[in-house]
Amino acid sequence: MPYTGWIILTASLVGLSCGLIGVFLILRRMAMMADAISHTVLLGIVIAFIITREVSGTPMLIGAVLAGLLTTFLVQWLHSLNIEQHASMGIVFTTLFAVGVILISTSVGNAHLDVQHALMGEITFIPWNTMSLPVIGDVPKATALLALAFVIVLSFIVAFYKEWKITSFDPALAASLGIPVVFLHYVFMSLVSITTVASFDSVGAIMVVAMLITPAASAYLWTDKLSIMLVLSSSFGVISAIAGYYTAVWLNTSISGSMAFATGLVFLVSFVFSPKHGLIAKYVKPAL
Amino acid sequence: MEDVAIKVENLFASYRKNTVLSDVNLAVESGSLTGIVGPNGAGKSTLLKSMLNLHPSLTGSVAFFGQPFKKMKKKIGYVPQRGSVDWDFPTDALDVVTMGLYGHIGWLKRPSRFHKEKAYQALEKMGMKDYAKRQISQLSGGQQQRVFLARALVQDAELYFMDEPLAGVDAATEHAIMTTLKELKTLGKTVMVVHHDLQTVAEYFDHVLLLNQTVIEHGPTNQTFTKDNISRTYGGNMRWMREEDHDVVPSIKQ
Numbered sequence: 001m002p003y004t005g006w007i008i009l010t011a012s013l014v015g016l017s018c019g020l021i022g023v024f025l026i027l028r029r030m031a032m033m034a035d036a037i038s039h040t041v042l043l044g045i046v047i048a049f050i051i052t053r054e055v056s057g058t059p060m061l062i063g064a065v066l067a068g069l070l071t072t073f074l075v076q077w078l079h080s081l082n083i084e085q086h087a088s089m090g091i092v093f094t095t096l097f098a099v100g101v102i103l104i105s106t107s108v109g110n111a112h113l114d115v116q117h118a119l120m121g122e123i124t125f126i127p128w129n130t131m132s133l134p135v136i137g138d139v140p141k142a143t144a145l146l147a148l149a150f151v152i153v154l155s156f157i158v159a160f161y162k163e164w165k166i167t168s169f170d171p172a173l174a175a176s177l178g179i180p181v182v183f184l185h186y187v188f189m190s191l192v193s194i195t196t197v198a199s200f201d202s203v204g205a206i207m208v209v210a211m212l213i214t215p216a217a218s219a220y221l222w223t224d225k226l227s228i229m230l231v232l233s234s235s236f237g238v239i240s241a242i243a244g245y246y247t248a249v250w251l252n253t254s255i256s257g258s259m260a261f262a263t264g265l266v267f268l269v270s271f272v273f274s275p276k277h278g279l280i281a282k283y284v285k286p287a288l
Numbered sequence: 289m290e291d292v293a294i295k296v297e298n299l300f301a302s303y304r305k306n307t308v309l310s311d312v313n314l315a316v317e318s319g320s321l322t323g324i325v326g327p328n329g330a331g332k333s334t335l336l337k338s339m340l341n342l343h344p345s346l347t348g349s350v351a352f353f354g355q356p357f358k359k360m361k362k363k364i365g366y367v368p369q370r371g372s373v374d375w376d377f378p379t380d381a382l383d384v385v386t387m388g389l390y391g392h393i394g395w396l397k398r399p400s401r402f403h404k405e406k407a408y409q410a411l412e413k414m415g416m417k418d419y420a421k422r423q424i425s426q427l428s429g430g431q432q433q434r435v436f437l438a439r440a441l442v443q444d445a446e447l448y449f450m451d452e453p454l455a456g457v458d459a460a461t462e463h464a465i466m467t468t469l470k471e472l473k474t475l476g477k478t479v480m481v482v483h484h485d486l487q488t489v490a491e492y493f494d495h496v497l498l499l500n501q502t503v504i505e506h507g508p509t510n511q512t513f514t515k516d517n518i519s520r521t522y523g524g525n526m527r528w529m530r531e532e533d534h535d536v537v538p539s540i541k542q
């Protein structure tokens with residue numbers, strides 16, 4: 001596959017996974033948690049690196065999931081101590097992120113891991129760092145990791161679709177029906193972590209947050225059905241990825257930045273034109 | 289007393305350091321329709337939640353037909369306060385009612401045609417069949433409450449707990465809901481309902497639980513729901529009008 005093809009495929013995978021996960025972040029009113037996790041997984045990556053001395057797929061995923069679970073647990077714990085939910089998130093993620101940054105600058109000292117890279121990502125270099133897979137052949141490592149993350153996210157969402165729906169809509173009912181609400185919350189946060197860390201390497205933390213929140217928030221404006229919201233959100237993610245790439249090439253600017261900007265444009269268009277909640281619909285539709 | 293459906297002993301509950309319920313003891317007769325009455329903040333919602341393990345109680349025990357909650361989960365239907373969920377959630381009325389069946393469907397399976405049919409029938413029973421495919425934010429308050437009731441009905445439970453199902457609904461919905469509650473009672477189900485309108489208590493419920501932090505009085509309505517007990521529950525500042533004819537005044541609220 002040509003260089004451009006790999007970049008677009010990689011970015012599209014980010015858009016797909018983030019789009020799916022983002023829907024539930026929005027519906028569970030946990031958008032802020034995306035920000036928290038996108039910062040704390042850094043700690044997971046650093047620790048995985050310190051132990052294995054390499055930045056590679058599986059240890060990184062495991063490290064990120066552990067960091068994500070730790071974040072979730074600490075936020076819940078602080079909240080149970082009478083600290084407001086968003087304040088708890090703020091405290092936890094800034095602290096864990098700081099620990100990650102300190103570890104990078106003191107004990108890692110490796111060119112592969114710097115803060116700049118973690119925040120902005122480096123999608124341009126992805127196609128050159130390949131691995132060999134059976135049948136498929138040479139594939140960029142980051143792309144393979146993202147494909148794996150996408151498969152995991154998609155299968156969890158499909159397999160537990162009705163559980164995600166009910167625990168997002170009415171956790172009290174879910175609990176009274178015997179559905180393990182807290183356990184599923186941790187599973188969900190693990191999926192957020194997996195998505196985040198897999199996307200991290202290619203697009204960086206800022207882009208991950210944009211991709212997690214904005215396409216889902218846009219999709220929310222277009223539909224009243226959860227399944228359609230999922231399809232729209234992931235499509236918006238892919239569209240933003242592709243449009244962002246070509247914009248970046250055209251203007252010769254940062255790819256991640258353009259993609260994040262594209263998600264913002266999608267939201268703006270949705271906000272103005274959506275038939276149900278959009279600005280124009282509000283003026284055109286007679287009041288009920 | 290006859291069959292005891294619900295037994296609560298020495299229940300204490302708190303939000304952080306505020307004790308909201310202290311030393312609650314009660315035994316609810318099987319097949320009764322009980323109104324839970326008390327001033328705002330008396331702990332009515334908290335009592336329901338503590339009984340259903342949705343709010344951790346500090347101490348105390350709760351048993352349903354002699355069994356702990358965990359074993360009886362599937363036999364319990366809960367209708368939370370309408371404001372407890374996000375009505376802008378992307379879903380329609382039929383879907384919300386179907387959620388009541390998720391406990392029966394099991395892991396990795398999707399609701400089948402059979403489940404949808406059951407949900408549809410429950411909506412029909414609540415006079416909502418024309419709204420099955422309507423997005424839930426497009427329903428009126430009364431219609432949303434009927435959807436919640438329909439969802440409880442499909443659970444086909446033995447015990448029902450409802451938190452202010454009649455709050456802010458229109459007269460027709462109030463009538464539809466009360467008809468359904470009385471039917472549940474006829475079927476031998478035990479129903480506990482948090483209720484805010486003192487004027488309709490005697491008409492609607494055969495038992496009443498007067499609650500304010502603890503049980504003030506609990507028993508058959510005609511013996512328990514006396515002026516004296518009510519003012520003990522509400523303290524001095526109760527607004528209580530038409531005290532003699534409260535059971536014949538039709539209630540139309542909004």
Ligand SMILES: Nc1ncnc2c1ncn2[C@@H]1O[C@H](COP(=O)(O)OP(=O)(O)O)[C@@H](O)[C@H]1O
Pocket residue numbers: 303308326327328329330331332333334335
């Ligand atoms: N989530 C909460 N956090 C803190 N305090 C609460 C919470 N929910 C209820 N309370 C307090 O607990 C008391 C009882 O509340 P509740 O059970 O909702 O009363 P009721 O349903 O009888 O109006 C009130 O004083 C209320 O302020």
Ligand SMILES: [Mg+2]
Pocket residue numbers: 332333334369451
């Ligand atoms: Mg209440």
